[in-house]
Amino acid sequence: MSGVNSVEKNGAIRLCQVKDVLEGNGLQINLPERPPLAVFKIEGQIFVTDDTCTHGNASLCEGEIEDGVVECPFHQGAFEISTGKAISAPCSVHLKTYQPILVDDEVFVNLNETSS
């Protein structure tokens, strides 16, 4: 899945609606002039990270998700979704995560504020 959105509100960018993201899945969000983001829903909770693996040019939204961990479809490196921590080789650079801001069932992030 992917979506394009860039409605700004108080410096925060609207990404999607909570209901657009399926439980246990990632939704790729393409934004102008920057690499895409991934919005994940794990046990009902929303997390936002960079979508591109830190090891190769792969979309993490296409990876398998299990126990709060997303696995890159290219070389099976893995990241903890809540923290962005690289937990399986060949990934060693952590993934950037962003604090989601939820307003009326809509997901926003402030791209200048990473949460890790």
Added chain:
Amino acid sequence: MARITIADADIHFDCASDDSILRAGLRAGLNLPYECNVGSCGTCKFEVLAGEVKVLSDNAPGLSERDKKKGRQLACQCLPLMDCTIKVRQEEGQSATFPPKRTKAKLIKTVDITHDIREFQFQSAEPATFVPGQYAMLKIPGVSGERAYSMSNLPNEEGIWSFMIRRVPDGAGTKILFDSIQLGDEIELDGPFGKAYFRADSERNIICVAGGSGLAPMLSITRAWSMGSKNPMQHLTFFYGGRQARDICGESLLQELPEFNQQLQFVPSISVVDADTTVAWAGRTGFIHEVMNDFEGVDYANSDFYIAGPPVMTQAILDFLRETHSVPHDRIYFDRFF
């Protein structure tokens, strides 16, 4: 000889009983994912669907508990015990490098580079075929297993392979290389390997970052760049990090190139100040990523980065480039050894 079949693809290749499935696949010209060849990087994960393999290292750092639970193995650590069917993801496109070959090579010359790094030149009967930045696996008589070393010279018809090797205190392999092996002695050489090779067609500026014996592949890349046709505006900046002043090397070799101090700049730094009073040091100090940070003239948005050095240094540079400067991963080249 075992027959290896890739499931869901009409691909078969032969694998000798003493060869890894990864290397046999590469010898057959397949574009299989890998970086280090020694069980560290975790890039060559695959699954054995049918057949049996012998695993070289049970606790290779490249394979996590999570991978083991999912039945994955490392293709660089598996030798076939019979015909096997495997599941592996192939990289897109053709391999841009030469398939590796096993050959014998004789030691023809040694040159001391620093107090603990020595250049070893070997010669094989066949041409030395590789892309600058790549490495070979050396099997040294009397040493169990193989060691990965990068070439410091350029590919050549004469079959000369130059390596710059750092003496590892109490290291079995380097002890034999430094103390026992004689000119004329023969070793087994398997290569070339590695994805961190010189991309000669890029017009971006080049940043080479080396530490320790990582000098070798960066020197090879710099020599290839110097020899090639290039835009007169294209610059190469060569950062070299050592612990102490006596560890710093490379400048005399780079001075031989016509671009030195013009398009080519050498930026050495030491990280442990005052530890060594035998060699004076008036240059930069600090870890190499800190030196890069303070150095004006690195165009992070328009450069290719080549890195070779100790794992801690490589990781610090990677974090610095990716997190501080958002350099795209496809402009950063390194092979991960531990």
